[in-house]
Amino acid sequence: MAQMTKSFLLRILAFLQILIFLELSAPEVIFPQNGFNVVYPKHGDVINATDSTFVFGNYPSRDMRVSVNGFNAMLFPNQTFLCMIPVSAGSLRIETQFISDTSSFTDSREIYMPTYLFETSSKFTKIDDSFIYPDRNISIKQGEQIAVIAKGTPGSRMYFSLDGGKMQRMREANHRRRYRWKNTSFGFDTPWSLPRVRGVYVGYFTPNNEDIGKVIQVNYTLIAHDEQVATSINPNSIHVLNDEDVNIKAINQDILLFKKSRGRTLLTSFFEGTLVFDDGGYGEYRRIRFDKNQAFWVNHDNLTTAFENLQMKAVPTSPLYINRSRSDSDHVFIEFISENTIPFQIQHSSNLKNYTVMFWNIATTPGLLRNDYNDPLLSKIAGKMDRDNAYQVRLSFSKKMVWGYEVQKRDRNIVFRFNKAPILDLDSARPLEGMKICIDPGHGPDDGAFGLTGINEKIMTVPYARLLKKMLEERGADIILTRTEETELSLHQRPLFAEANNSDMFISIHFNALPDGVNPIKVRGTSTFYYHPHSRPLAEAVHKRMLKQTGLPDKGFHAKNLAVCRITSMPSILVEPAFIMQPFEETKIIDPVFQEKVCRGIAAGIEDFIKAHR
Template identity: 25%
Template sequence: MRKISSILILLIVAGLARSAPQIDLVYPPEGADIGPVSWSFILGSVTPGSQLSVNGRKVEVYKTGAFLAYIPFDPGEFIIQLSALDASGIATLDRKVKVAAGKKNIRPDSLCILHGSINPNYKLSLPAGDRLYVSFQGTPGGKASFSVGRGRGRVMVEQNASTEPDDKVLAFSDSSTADTTVVPGIYGGSCLIRGDEGWESQRIYFYLVDREGNSVIDSTGPILSNWDDARQVFAKVKDSLAVLKTAPDLGYEMFLPRGTILQINGIHDQYYRLKLSEAKEAWVKQNSLELFPAGKIFPAAKLVLVKTAREPRGSQLSILLSRPSVHQVFPGADGRSLKMVLYDVRADMDWVRYDPADGFVNDIRWRQVDSRTVELEVSLAGKLWGYSTAYQNNNLVLSLKAPPAINHKLPFKNLKIALDPGHSPDNGAVGPLRTLEKDINWQISQRLGRMLKKEGASVLYTREGSEGAGIYQRPSRAAGWKADILISIHNNASPDGANPLLNSGYSTYYYQPYSRWLAETVHRQFQKTLPLNDHGLFYGNLVLCRATEFPSILVEPAFIIVPREEALLLDGVFQERIARAIFIGMKEFLLKIK
């Protein structure tokens, strides 16, 4: 009898413990700031077998208990209400997030300049010849103007502008059409900077007058100063690597090593604008540079001589300059040429000296593109495998690599393959069951590494286990190890606003022209092997893809945020299929090398 009572007590306790299903909302987290979206996704898990609704909408629950839903969002403080039901009871969960407001229609019977709509909204310092562009959103149909300080007003015109497309959302959908909704009340204006205005930390004011003559003034505009180009402000890179952008907070332009000398000719918020040539500029974070004392100048460098030298696997170009300069290399799409651009350089040379023993470089031509830019065009006798540049005092050394000798019976034998398990110390994307992308990436990398070692390759992992590695350290480690190929392994997630229920699956990314064939052969194997959607082959301006010393690609075999794909990624058999697909794609790539 006592034994039966104990069993009953245990059953009652177990029943109480399961009084309601469990709800775990993984994304978005509490208090998250979400961009100006009207629809977006949420993900998490409930007790398997539960019925789930989100804000009154029924949501499908995968057999593991994972869920992914695409729901409407409203701007401002927004509450996501979840309700889960199973035989044991009902559970609810509320999650508060903040959704940014997009451009919205303003009633014509109001009079306002919309708070937060002023652009730019940061400190500016502009040189003579630049044009200042400003805009804001306000009541439609008015007369708008702006002034620098309390100076004369400058006319602004109502633009009736379309909403700006979100490139990330477009990249994660099958649509090639951006939202072209026209928003009235967007006013824009500009003025040419003469340089003699005497502006020093002047506030920009905005004015709007309605049809009845009522007016409103906004004094929260940016601070503007004249940049004195006569100062010729120079700085040098103080970090191990400076990241130059195409514009503040936009895409990568180039990476520069410590000690590179740069000329500054403007300030935009946290960025310096760099004058690379008469026609080219770039942007770099201010904290990456160390300013030289006022008055310190660096005349344009002189290009004196170019000569070649044979290397065991390729060729080396020595480019003699009077001082180090900023440079970029652009490999040709034909795989047998490249162009090097030297900024703030004037050519003062009559010869290119060729090493008779060097059979890799066919021809070198140079031209002065403008008063501060020189281009070198190099044609090659064979396919380019990779390149690197480095300064030895004032000598810029460009090393050009030919493909390795491939044993067609054992194509991986003696090759050095760098595998980059994406992320860590950050988690990367997180699945509905809280599966960490960094862990899956490491598991797939190990499986691929074992296959490669079995075929005679040496393998370097850019990080092992839970070890952390910075994004710029990873290609540097591979290059320092003298890798022949770099494969970066990730798994995907969508940006806010995209619908991963419609767009998921595998994708492959490359940047350098000589990496494209490797990306294509691996992607074809994904198409043959993985039971998922084809998310696409991408040219990707990504750090790991931009590695120059060897063919390098980044793969995203699945979307870890999609319940079915997360379940597959947790399956060792599926991980093996991914690794095998990459392995076979690499092998096909190597066997095409002559």
């Protein structure tokens, strides 16, 4: 009992410390005209939560009491509030009451929870059409397995039939297990999971020769314990293709596809004019191949069928020749010559000195590789036929890491440009002299995540970017910003902007947020993200320095496929110093002292990285 009392008192003490901090450093709250502001959720939001979700905002007077749907909200000294409320399937009205001794105000809004996230009621015999698979029209080859899924009354018997044929039993998935499927169900090469509720039924269908050419509709039948029956028809169809049919199409615009596999980063390139096999469809996406073991998904608008393609039974192969390398003060160039436009894949692992390039649709083994490169950065080029139509080239470099790379197309030739590290005098008073860094204040035109006071990422990332710009310029760096308060740039234009300005490094500043249903009080910390292996050392160095400056919990540095981190030509990272929707951390984000600490940490981390990898 004494131990429980001590633990309870410690929790109370910790909470009081947070309140004192908020009182001392309370930021300016952004109020609407009437002074009452429910910041989140917005009216009409779809909330992906199954148990509870958060409601937060601010109010104009300290003598107010705030409740949400009858639950008392946590109030903070800067006149903000946070409340966790229970949710259920479908529409939910949120009534937020602001009450003082002299006045009151009620904010009403509606949100919606998708029904597939919740268990279907056992009171009814029902098939819930909100979660079914196939979830769109698909095209599939004979012999390929596809999952058939439906959600309905738990503990029942579920069957599926194809075009009203023989009924086949489906099994109810164990809701306590996390099913993470990868191509088991046909579709994108990314994991996805079933709702963790009872009443999700799974069956499998493998089309055979008799199904070739058919467009099949899936029918569901559910039989409850009391023998009540419910039926449903999946509105999406399955088109079964002949495995022997050859459908060759041309890529009509340059496409780069990124993927992580076994610790390696894979960049697969399809230049305009590349011929590929089209052998499956998933809604508006088509599955393309240039190898039996390699499948990719592209939008059907990226493919063109020409008359000459219809006559082909195979994608033509091409000889591959390796031209001599050349270099200048900033780059090493390696050129490959082919007769046709060919697909290729660049593989980069944690060994930052080595790159592997795989070329497909190759007819013959290239001649003896030339070793007449004269740049000390490039130490070796080695190649071999990897399989019947693929040629593998291994590039080895002498430095700890290559700064980055780009791929350029010249007619049908492919030129790889590997970038050298900037030449800097790190012992001078301006150690970053001669280096250009692109700083990206995250979001804008969109707002990004919001805090309790009403601030958002779009607003708060700009002062951090300006302060970091000032600190790095004092160290001699040339700094460009992707946007300011007055200017905007779309997400995918930002990496292009950095490359067009010949930047040496890309730093994107954001603040973290939480998914619906997670209590913001319980999650705090600093995190950093990267994607390509050559950006990992920068992420690690900056993250370590930021943690030392902020003193917040360590949420780690992680590889994540984020648009601004996919730049290959330079080290690129995204930092999230704190959670903007966490009351304690939102107050820090607005605090100029914290802003200076974060930027000082990022700047020091950049210097640490350059010293270790110049």
